[in-house]
Amino acid sequence: MDALILFALVLGLLFAGVPVGISLGLSSILFVTFISHDSLSSVAISLFGVGNHYTLLAIPFFILASSFMSTGGVAKRLIDFAIAAVGHFRGGLAMASVLACMMFAALSGSSPATVVAIGSIAIAGMRKVGYSKEFASGIIANAGTLGILIPPSIVMVVYAASTDVSVGRMFLAGIIPGALAGAMLMLAIYVVARKRNLPAESWKGMFYLLHAGKQASWGLFLVIIIMGGIYGGVFTPTEAAIVAAIYSMWVALFVYRDMGPLQPHPWLQDSDTDVSRVGFQGTAYGASLFFMVSILTFFAVGTSEEGMQASHWLSITIVSAVVCFAYIQWRKTDDFSLANALAAAVPIWRRNVGLMLKLLIPAIFGGQSRQTILEGTRTTIMLMFIIANALLFAHTLSAERIPQMITEWMVGIGFNWFTFLIAVNILLLIGGQFMEPSGLLVIVAPVVFPIAMELGVDPIHLGIIMVVNMEIGMITPPIGLNLFVTSGITGMSLSQVVRAALPFVAVLMVFLIMVTYIPAISSWLPTLMMGPEIVTK
């Protein structure tokens, strides 16, 4: 009975247009004050104690990393790379858009940002070669949701924090389902493209693919840093997020130069001669390789007794130097020698390093960078206020033993894991309509987790099911976030977007059923890499 009052309070406040966080928090406070007559001090302390969830501290920095990576420039590079990779299939541009969304989603983790950044370039591109607007927008709206499934994902961090499973496992578990969802969307596109005879791009060759991949690699390396750092055991997920934020800030400001005071200064200028260009590019490849391989080696051996050895450094240096010389040897004409090229590269390096040093302080503390950090901070506050109050709410629920009551009731009337998962799917699909995904997870996870354990469902598997549900919630009416965003940027009405997205939503629904009833899709990889999950609760 008391439980019903609590839920009625939340829903009442929510639909009256009270902010989500306040609705959750105020209901808990009122419940504690008037019904369970506990001390309010404990509520106030739990509000303060939200920061003690060390895992959640990863969230602000994943958001910051994504703010620096969610620029048009990064989107452009990823789309180029995707087109070079899959553009030559029938319906290739649409498939490339899905691939670009998957990569961008991995970097930014935000579905609306993915739709805007990739959509604004890809939809226009698809229109130009004759795709219908409905088809193009439907694809982007759907593919944009992959952000919360492909690691690193904030929703997974929230699930891990509220059920005490490992963030690393959740991230690993998301890889295969994420790739599968993308592949299924691409397959659906291919079938439609065959039927409607949609155009294919020309194959631009392996060299172009490598070139585009190189352009995108600085951004995509972010994912390697996060995943590698966590699995190498070098970082905690929170530290990985912070390193990722610093890395993406550095890439955005100094490497890609999409923002900040270095924006008007490209690495190479028109006045640079061919000799110096070849030399510079060779040395740049060598240096980048050195940087990336050093980091990977550090992830592999950083936690061992010896750490990085001189022999490691030596072999990395030799490999990088060989690559550098080989590139120059390959590109050089008869007019100059290897030494000429290397010497000619020095002024370019001096110019760029000088610029970077001179503009280091203005770049980091300057207007654009500060604005990006502020945006990230605002998103963090918005999200964390909901999560903090959802934690208060979950705390009140468990103080009243409501999860246990529901567990006993559900097991009592004969739910098995099969029917239970259907119930979870339906509950989340409806809930996902009205609540922000992370907030909903914080509330629902403590309720369904004990039941799932009772019925023998794998905790990681359950987490992935929940994430996929949230994902589908973003593209189902009435309140699908991605539908709003797509409708906003394309100028189509909401119902038009809903109809355009529908065929691909059906694909994702099939995907949801597969993920729900084939646990191996989500649990195979984490079990393979980290051994079977042990539930301590």
Add this chain to the structure above:
Amino acid sequence: MAAYWPHLSLLILIAVLWLLELRFYNIMHHIEEHILITIIALIMVVSFGQVVARYGFNTGWSAALEFNTIMFSWLILFGMSYGIKTNLHLGVDIVLKALPKPVEKLLALFGALCVIGYGLILLDPFWLEALGFKVRGGAIDYWAKMFKIGIGAEELRYPMWAQEWFGIQARVHRWVILSPLLLGLALMVLRGTQAFIDIFTGKREALISAHEAEDLVEENKNILAE
């Protein structure tokens, strides 16, 4: 009456902040945003420093974890009132939009009252007692207890120079760490009241944004329309 000095000081502090804001709105707004950015930056610097110190120099700061979690709490506590002020918080507007304008305004006013209530009850529910309900505890009550016993943090220490100059204990007082809880909740009440007045006089329409990408969509409105 003596037990109410934390309430009074908090009230005075909020009043001073409010007056300063009336006089120097832009500066105060700037300071507020910079406090938030600084907290994020501090966590970033400390954590990154920890990683570098651990692998580069095999050392570390024992209080880093505690410092970071406290800063994280502070960020949320200072941020929540900033969120009300800048219309950042998410809400469900599906019912609101279906209702006639005057009712929508009424509900927005109700929302602002909820914000005020949230802050006031958590700060100290003694005023509910005056209405005849039995209540216990609250943030101020807990803070006052901590102030009285002067208990310290687990790992966090005052810097040496501060210990020497002021002759204080080594551990950072728990009440110092908890102060932003009071300030944050009190600011929440202030922002709620301001929102109520602004909505009432028609200067502001809503308390919530319908979805997290509202600004993003607004910036890119119809860029692909034909």
